[in-house]
Amino acid sequence: MNQKPKLIYTQEEMIKLNKETLLARGVKLEQIALIAYDQQSKYTKDIPFQLCLDSVEKIISYRDVFHYIQLGTEIDRLAEEHQFRGPIQDILDYDLGLFGADETFGLDIARNYGTIGQTNFGDIDVNKPGIVNELNEIGKLSGHCHTFLDDIVGAIAAAASTRVAQIINETIALENLDNVLKYDIFDLLKKSKATKK
Ligand code: MG
Numbered sequence: 001m002n003q004k005p006k007l008i009y010t011q012e013e014m015i016k017l018n019k020e021t022l023l024a025r026g027v028k029l030e031q032i033a034l035i036a037y038d039q040q041s042k043y044t045k046d047i048p049f050q051l052c053l054d055s056v057e058k059i060i061s062y063r064d065v066f067h068y069i070q071l072g073t074e075i076d077r078l079a080e081e082h083q084f085r086g087p088i089q090d091i092l093d094y095d096l097g098l099f100g101a102d103e104t105f106g107l108d109i110a111r112n113y114g115t116i117g118q119t120n121f122g123d124i125d126v127n128k129p130g131i132v133n134e135l136n137e138i139g140k141l142s143g144h145c146h147t148f149l150d151d152i153v154g155a156i157a158a159a160a161s162t163r164v165a166q167i168i169n170e171t172i173a174l175e176n177l178d179n180v181l182k183y184d185i186f187d188l189l190k191k192s193k194a195t196k197k
Pocket residue numbers: 095102103146147148149150151
């Protein structure tokens with residue numbers, strides 16, 4: 001009897017499968033979180049590392065990101081095993097600079113966090129911090145292909161970094177609101193009159 005194929009996964013299942021897939025391809029979530037941490041530390045001091053790690057988990061729980069991770073890592077693996085036919089085998093294996101489908105994956109993942117997500121991805125794509133550089137270097141060795149993985153990892157870091165920035169801004173906005181609410185509107189009017197005198 002034919003078994004029904006499993007097509008739909010829960011967020012918990014997607015996180016678990018993505019974690020396992022990334023680890024099997026040499027990437028730990030902490031290494032992705034570190035890129036987000038370093039990128040946001042340029043703007044804000046003392047960011048909790050856990051917030052970066054939680055943000056990475058959040059990004060890899062999205063269904064479209066799950067599909068990109070699962071598809072991109074399989075393309076890399078198949079290229080390592082020389083399973084493609086025609087010119088695309090060498091284009092993938094040699095990570096041709098003018099091949100842009102990998103960046104398209106990255107841009108689309110980063111787009112979950114808007115224009116800032118995409119510009120953060122551009123920064124990571126150009127400067128190749130941490131694990132992105134390691135993947136890029138290992139990918140040049142024979143028997144290794146990280147053509148899609150480096151962009152996927154960079155984009156998850158960019159999206160997580162943008163999420164961290166949004167949470168920090170929300171916290172600041174709520175604190176400011178709390179300060180305003182401490183005063184009665186008439187207290188504020190009295191205060192402004194007193195300073196005018
Ligand atoms: Mg690439």
